[in-house]
Amino acid sequence: MAEATANGLGQHALHATHAQDGATAAVAPAEVHQEHPIKLYLVVWAWLFILSTCSYLVDYFGIHGYLRWSLILIFMMLKAGLIVAVFMHMAWERLAMMYAIILPPILVLVFVTMMVFEADYTLLTRIAFFGPGP
């Protein structure tokens, strides 16, 4: 679809010439069906197994501290990305749809930041009034 990248005033002219050709008059079907080779799903499935095993091994070998947390987060994001992009077909959806669904959850991070400060404050207040933990 070359005309998708064209913009501005040129659009109308482009569209008109194509319509005359008749070759690319129909741009796309109204609703796109998601048909992909089975092999793709099997590969993603295998990767999800590997990533889950990796995140389990983080706990099994008792890795601690920042390495543990960063590994957990990396494996989590990779798994989530594979599920959303391939299994839920988000990778093939229109950009307007992608942003409408994926941007709002990312904004939850603002809420997370707020609650981290709030929880730290609660902890400090508790230590100030009740002393350090038992």
Add this chain to the structure above:
Amino acid sequence: MAETTMTHTSQMEPRPAGWRGIAADWASDQRAFKNVSWGKAMMWIFLLSDTFIFGCFLLSYMTARISTRVPWPNPSEVFALRIGGSEIPLILIAIMTFVLISSSGTMAMAVNFGYRRDRRKTAILMLLTAALGATFVGMQAFEWTKLITEGVRPWGNPWGAAQFGSCFFMITGFHGTHVTIGVIFLIIVARKVWRGDFDIGRSGFFTSRRGRYENVEIMGLYWHFVDLVWVFIFAFFYLW
């Protein structure tokens, strides 16, 4: 309704790429999601709202865990199982994770065979998905029973911070409910596929509208979402 509000891609002006295209899609007097059917768009928006619900649960868990003076129970030990004389950490949770991922795999393939109009394979794969989902719920019931007999309550537990129990029951309980509802709907949609409802355009029992094979994909979106939520629960609640 459909005639006045739908904008088909075939009648549409070509769009510029990137952000200019998104702005053009969202501009006034048109349908924003051009090539996405209403069923699919609404399922996505429902899943978005569900994301916020689970996001709030995980956030409240984070807040409770940061703000307590009492040490948090170590999930690695709490969820360990004694198999063959040795304690294996978190093994039940790991198996549950693999079961749910497998169910997601079979669901993805069911969607694929649905669009190829292979009724038999679609229905069988959906029933397999439902069976794996039911296995997951069964294992969760086992886990709950084990923890309750060990003395975990929403208001306390033998190992540490009292909030552990309430967070655990709230988060896994809500997720388990989602899986259970998913299993029920999988069976309903699998029956429709098996009967050929989507081939002959039979009216649905609830909405009286004709279903299409896209219903299988919409069902799949919900099921993959349940798996997706488990990825986050596994990382934040069990591994952290």
